[in-house]
Ligand SMILES: Nc1ncnc2c1ncn2[C@@H]1O[C@H](COP(=O)(O)OP(=O)(O)OP(=O)(O)O)[C@@H](O)[C@H]1O
């Protein structure tokens with residue numbers, strides 16, 4: 001269980017305004033937790049804060065804690081945080097191109113993560129990288145190992161990012177709009193992959209999105225965010241059946257009627 005308690009973040013540019021306001025979440029092990037809300041409501045800020053990635057130049061966490069393994073990771077030094085990132089919490093971004101380094105091959109980049117975390121002896125690093133590529137269901141992993149990011153399609157890049165993110169066996173994967181830049185078929189494949197990984201690795205996934213159709217299909221639990229605050233949180237099924245907050249109702253009414261009460265989860269459509 002990962003718990004986020006009363007987390008508040010402010011950016012210096014908008015001093016006094018809380019980009020994330022007292023957010024509280026408990027993410028059970030091996031579950032997919034969707035964080036949904038309109039553009040600018042603070043989803044990415046919350047994800048970055050959980051990972052200790054809010055740039056010190058831009059803003060700061062003014063209160064709260066993020067507890068993993070009984071430890072508040074926000075109390076960690078920069079050095080400790082580097083170790084926590086990847087090993088406890090990994091972050092994948094909407095645009096994989098922005099986090100893959102164009103001048104190194106996919107294999108070299110994953111090797112580097114494993115090396116930095118001292119996951120294994122140098123001579124075994126490539127073996128574990130190959131395992132990660134296979135877990136991300138990359139066809140022909142031997143070949144992809146030696147390709148550069150520009151040689152991969154968008155979907156393959158996102159798979160490579162996922163392989164990198166899970167390579168050091170984190171407990172929590174934060175996936176920030178990971179399918180927004182992809183076509184529908186590729187999006188479906190990536191969603192299925194994440195569902196499979198949460199099963200196979202007991203991985204918890206915080207899935208950030210503004211797309212309620214995605215939430216319907218993959219989420220075990222949902223948190224609805226509105227203007228920096230988490231306004232409603234609970235089991236997906238319950239929230240879809242009996243939304244309480246006005247904003248949640250609005251989100252649901254944005255769906256065509258025939259889909260609104262459909263018991264989602266799952267992947268039929
Ligand atoms: N580096 C920054 N400096 C100052 N303000 C920022 C910074 N990053 C985000 N903000 C502001 O904080 C608020 C929350 O932004 P955030 O990016 O977390 O929203 P979001 O829910 O992820 O939006 P989107 O769905 O568009 O990705 C917005 O008002 C945004 O303008």
Ligand SMILES: [Mg+2]
Pocket residue numbers: 043044045176
């Ligand atoms: Mg965002």
